[in-house]
Structure formats: structure tokens, C-alpha cells
Amino acid sequence: MKRVGIGAYGITPFTKEDKKIESTLFESAKVLLENNTSIQKSDIDAVLVSTNNNSKYLSPVLSEMIGIQPKIAHSIENLCNSGTNSIVSAYSYIASGLADMVLVSGAERYDSPGQVLEWDNSRGEFKHPIFWASIFTSSYKRKYSVTDEQLSWIPIKNHKQAQNNPNALSKKTYLMKDVINSKKITDDLRLLDCSRPCTGSASIILASENIMKKITDHPVWISGIGQKTISAGFTKSESFNTMNSTKMASRTALEMSGKNISDVDVVEIHDAFSVCEPMALEAIGFSKPGKGTDLVKELYETKNYKVNPRGGLIGSGHPLGATGIAQTIEITQQLQSNAKNRQVENAQVGLVHNMSAAATSSTILVLEK
């Protein structure tokens, strides 16, 4: 199989602004092209747009705004992991030889229609993601005797780390008492346990090995890919305290890359809610079942940015279609030693975890220098 890598990226601040999806989408693509003048726009032969927005034909719209006429152009949607689905699709266009350089741009507005799960009729009135998060939290706490205080390390760490990410939505740090005393949304979920929808966009360029030489001296290669869909409705899950799709996707991705979990230096975790971070760390194999919050506390106390250096979804904000791409950009920056005051020292191998709808589907990417 051809080697496929990331040659450039563009990202802009995640906000609560009321902007058109087209303008939002264009922002990060514009920054990408301005910061990477070695890219010949006419070499881009595919444009994939990742979004949950209802506007149609956004890839030709973005292409026209940039001033290019690609071969392949379409939008991709799979709720919260639309971003990594688009990256894997771009990978396959390049690996198959149908394209040499693909622009993947993700964007969302704060009022994304992907936030309420119209399709899951098994959930009755409880269509908002806070309900699955609440059930997950309750189940996880009971199974592993984990306390609210232990779970609070996730928002504490991620808001803290977000302060070193200039594009993050969060502009504040919080103490444990702030998390515990934040508004109760359900019996098991507090306001500060939740990532927040926002307006934002993120773009990357994927390229084949040949064309990569023309773009950058510091490419980051995608060496492992794992994807798994378990179900659509989360009530079909075997368990509410483990992430099976994440477990299976990470096994596939690590196997493809020939790496072990101990080789991974830095990781982006899809912390849509506090409980997701320990659950995902456990599913991928970074810690034993029920011990994820201990790892998070330890990382926080030792100022180790290994997990969610940019602040995760809780700290950065969660513009659905842009999230998986923003996560991949963070790992790219880390591997390029370009992550400034959130840099993980000597990062050689990174991992991205992006999931949808109560981990009913997951993507794992392994990236290497």
C-alpha cells in the first residue's frame, strides 16, 4: 500500500459565533493555504468536507471559494466522528491511486443539527447526548466504585491544558469544588462534565509520498487505521461502562501500524463528557479497567500533557464535523515538535480516538513522524 501522510494543516479559534457554515468552513482552509505556500492549489485533486450541517454541495462551494477545480468533491457525515471518517476516506483515495493530494475540511456551527439524535427511537424523549452520558457515568461509577471527585479530574485537567491552546473555547481553569458544584444536569452529570457545541473549522492536507516532498520536510504519516461500528442506537450496547467499538478499532489500528500501546507518546481522546476519557483510555489499553481516572489525576499532577494536550473536547469545544480533524492536527503538531507550551517531549508516535453517539462507532488513527 502507498504511504499516506499529513503535509499541512489550518485551524482557527473555536467560538460561539453565529457565522454561516460556508464562511466557517473557508476560514481554516484559507489559513492552511496561507501558511503553506509550497502547496500548489491546482495539485489538490479531492476536497472532502466533514460536517453535520444541513447545507448541501459544500465541497464544490469550498472549492470555488478557494479557487480550485478538484476531481473528487463531496461531504461526509457520521455525527461526531465525521472528521476521522473523512481522513480515512482521503487516505483511501490516495492509497488507491485515485488522488495524490486531498484537502479535508471540517466545520460546524454551534447549533449543529447533529447534536440531537433524531434517529434513536429506542430512547424515547431522551434524545440529547446528556442522557447516554448520564447512563454511562452512572454505570461506570457503580461498576468500578468511582466517585464524582475522581471523575472531576478530567474537566480539571482538560480546561487547564486548554489554556495553552490558543484556539480553545475554554478561557478558564476550574478547581474540584467548581466541577462538583457546577449545575447538575442529570443525577450523574454536571455542567462542567460536558463538552460544549461551538462554531469552528479545521483543515488538513493529506498527500502521497511522492507529492509530500514538494510540500514539507516534516510530514506525519498515518501508519495505523481502525474503525468499527457496533450499532446506531446505544441501547444495543452490551455494556454502558466499556467502549467496545473503541477497543476493536484500536486493536486494528495498532496491528496495522505494528506498534504497541507502550509506543504511543501522545493521544487525543474523544472526551465528549468526563466519563468518556477514562472509558476510552481503558478501552485502548492505556490503563486497567476502572483505573482511568487515576491516570488522569497523575498526568495532571505531574503536568504531563500526554492525554488531550489541546484540552480535549471539554477544553477545546466540540464543533462536531471539525473535531476529528482538530484532534489529528494536534497530534501532527506534537509529532512535528510544534505544539509550543503544550508540547509532549520527544513525541514520536501519536494516536487519535474519535467516536460517535455513545461510542456506537469509533475511529482510531496511529500517526508517526
Added chain:
Amino acid sequence: MKRVGIGAYGITPFTKEDKKIESTLFESAKVLLENNTSIQKSDIDAVLVSTNNNSKYLSPVLSEMIGIQPKIAHSIENLCNSGTNSIVSAYSYIASGLADMVLVSGAERYDSPGQVLEWDNSRGEFKHPIFWASIFTSSYKRKYSVTDEQLSWIPIKNHKQAQNNPNALSKKTYLMKDVINSKKITDDLRLLDCSRPCTGSASIILASENIMKKITDHPVWISGIGQKTISAGFTKSESFNTMNSTKMASRTALEMSGKNISDVDVVEIHDAFSVCEPMALEAIGFSKPGKGTDLVKELYETKNYKVNPRGGLIGSGHPLGATGIAQTIEITQQLQSNAKNRQVENAQVGLVHNMSAAATSSTILVLEK
């Protein structure tokens, strides 16, 4: 590059029924699996949904309805050529080695949000496709001195041919006077010049050469792929009487397949409106500029089903996300000598033309036995 082919298909009648998108989508996938019992459902490692519907997470929903847990799952949208975009994406997953068997299912409801082009602000109030079709018709008639009577051969032929397609929306044939006297929608467009939105779905299985042997003895191979996006807004087109994206896509596809236009025995043309059929036939090279209607008349008079055997979009109906897949199924049936009373004799090579929004983007596929 690995060889990728079509191993199975499922299609159901195109109607005006008011059904949920999930039920519509499931229908053709169900028929596909029922008619192809050699397919192990668990071998399907990717599910791509082609639609303009606003419902989210439809690929995991479809997967759960079928009872499978694929690796790759997402929806693809690019207005009217969403279907062939999904097929090309499936091709690339298989050719790259990320998947061996991909289910591509397209579906739309009669009230698809893809029918009104919210994004093309250059068009002011004239957002409905009838306005570009009207401008194309006017420009084409003026440039080549073509009459309304000559253009009427397209709906006459396509409604006629649709009578041999049990899934077609059209249940009637029309005479020239019916077309000419049908309701004037604009100065240049009559009701019978238009394809009609409808509810429908179509599914195909793409597979690698290895796995194909387990599925069918009569695969149809995708030997040529061409795609081109010129713009998003059609007012950026150089001309309103030629289809440049179609011209470029067909050149690429024929080159990839090593075939000449004279090798093509049967073709599906995206006749969203009457004028599109001659324009596309000319762009692809089946007839000289301005002479497309003569070819259509000749085919009609000699009862030759070469162009749009299933009745095209005008005869079959146009459920946006399903159209490109339905077109590909028709060519597959033709090459498998399985098209009953619309069979083109000894068809060896077929071509699919699927486009979006005033041919601002086009896909061409070349299929072979």
C-alpha cells in the same frame, strides 16, 4: 491497482410515497441480500449511504437494520451525483486494501432538501433547478438552432423506454404534441421536459477480485473512473450549452479504461431535463455538438435502447441520492444480459454519466463484463 467490481444489486420501485428515509434506505438493501444469498453479511466491511436527506448517522442505522457491524460507515452528499461519489469512494476503499466488500445504498424522499439550491446566492430568487435548465435550454436552442420539437424526442423516448422498467415512476408514454402542449413552466421549459423528484432507493455491493468469486460468476468490473468539479454556482460556467465537467470526466474515465467512445454499447445519461441528454451525449462524444437530438430521434425510431434503457431520470424518476446507483445497476444488468425487454444486444462495455447542479460537477464510470 486492485480490480474492483460490482457483485450484487437491489432496487425497488420509485414512487411518490411518503415513507421515512430509514425505511426507504433499508428496502433496496433488503432486496439485495434476499436476492444474493451467497453474500455473507459479516463480510461487508463498509457501508456508505448516499443521500441528501438531513437525517444523521444513517449508515450505522442501516447497518443495524441489516444486522451487521461494519468497520467503515458514513453518509456521502454531493447533491445529484452523491450516488456515483459513493461508488467511487467504495472503489477506493477496496483498491487501497482498507475494505474487501462495500455496500453502497442510496435513498431519497420525494421532498428531498437537495432540490432547492440554498447555496447558490448568485442566482437570487431563482434557486430551483428549473431556472438553470431553462437557461441551458434557451442557450442550446439558440446556439444550435434546435427546436422544441427536436428536444421533445428526449421525453418521448425516455417515457417510452421506462415502460419496460418495472421500477420506473412513469407509467405512460407521450406523443410529441403531449410534450409540446404540456404546461409551460418557464419560457423554454415544459412540464414533460423535467425529471420528477420521488421516493426511492438502490443498493449495490462492490467487492475485490478475491472476494468476488464467492459472490457471483458474473461480476461487472469498474474499469474507468472520471470526476470533475468546475464550480458550485452554475453562473460561473464558461458556457450554458456545453457540459465541461462531463467532457473532462469522460476523457479521464475512458483513458483509465483504455476504451474509445465507439467501444461503448450502452449508456446511462443524467437527463435531469430534456436538454441535458443531448448536451451530455455531445460532451461525452456520442454525437457532434448540436446533433444530440438527432441521435435520440434515431434511437427512438429504430427502437435502440442504447441511451437510457431504463428510461433515464425523466422516465424512472429522480430520487437524488439513489439515482447514480440506479444508473449503475442498469448498466450492470445490461452487461449481465439481464435487462429483459430493454436489453441492448451483446452489451460488453457500458458508461454511467451522473452530474450535479447544472453540470457544475460530473462523474463518469466505465463498466465492463
